[in-house]
Amino acid sequence: MSRTPLHPTREQIELPMVLDCLSDPIRLAIVYQLAAQERVSSELCCGDFSGLGGKSNLAYHFAKLRECGLMQTRVAGTNRFMRLRREDLDARFPGLLDAVIGSAAKDAERLHLLSEGDVVEAD
Amino acid sequence: MSRTPLHPTREQIELPMVLDCLSDPIRLAIVYQLAAQERVSSELCCGDFSGLGGKSNLAYHFAKLRECGLMQTRVAGTNRFMRLRREDLDARFPGLLDAVIGSAAKDAERLHLLSEGDVVEAD
């Protein structure tokens, strides 16, 4: 297991890869949940997303989200803490992340996204 | 050949399908070109995109863009005139289209998008 997963630099983040990543309902739900969490602690670990699928399937989607630059993973013990790369994304694609998250929020029910109260408590 | 291609209603437009559509470089280039054209005549026909690929491949991407609600096709003689469904998209997903097009513009060279001067003359 690699100790620190690889992440693209800010400049390496590509628009088509980001859009493709966000087009998957599970990955969109992950990003949405991370965005909702930003107001509390900004980080979540893999287990916090267990409502979205099985472990190996989530690991697959986490890898996609890392590779395209949407999120960053920090290893701490047996946990992986993940957060949105908001600064990098806002710098590369101003307004895009907020527009996607806002659009997802409008369709939260249709997209089966978590409701506002479901944020995980800060550690 | 169906006389008038099917389009989803405004409410039927789904965020994941829109993002997936925009994640393909050729389709992103088509949307970008349509957006650049909005200032001039708002409509383009299939032949205006011949720089982006072969006829049958473009027809495939046009169908995708129609099915997800990004653009509308109007049949006129042997031509199909296409335009962005900006009103519907802005109503469903405020700011999304502009954020994507703005992000694409920032990466125009990397994405091999047409330059500002390449708009087709109004008819």
Add this chain to the structure above:
DNA sequence: TCAATTGTTCAATAATCGTTGAACATAGGA
């Protein structure tokens, strides 16, 4: 009427994608 133009549809291909379960690696606690 015949030929040319415009664009779609069809069939086939290779490549990629999402999902699953089993196996593995790592760290922490009894």
Add this chain to the structure above:
DNA sequence: TCCTATGTTCAACGATTATTGAACAATTGA
């Protein structure tokens, strides 16, 4: 030390995808 918990990696699969060329349909103009 052994057991457990947390995630990742691997191999397999079925499904979808983008691309190509050939065939087709509809309209226009000679």
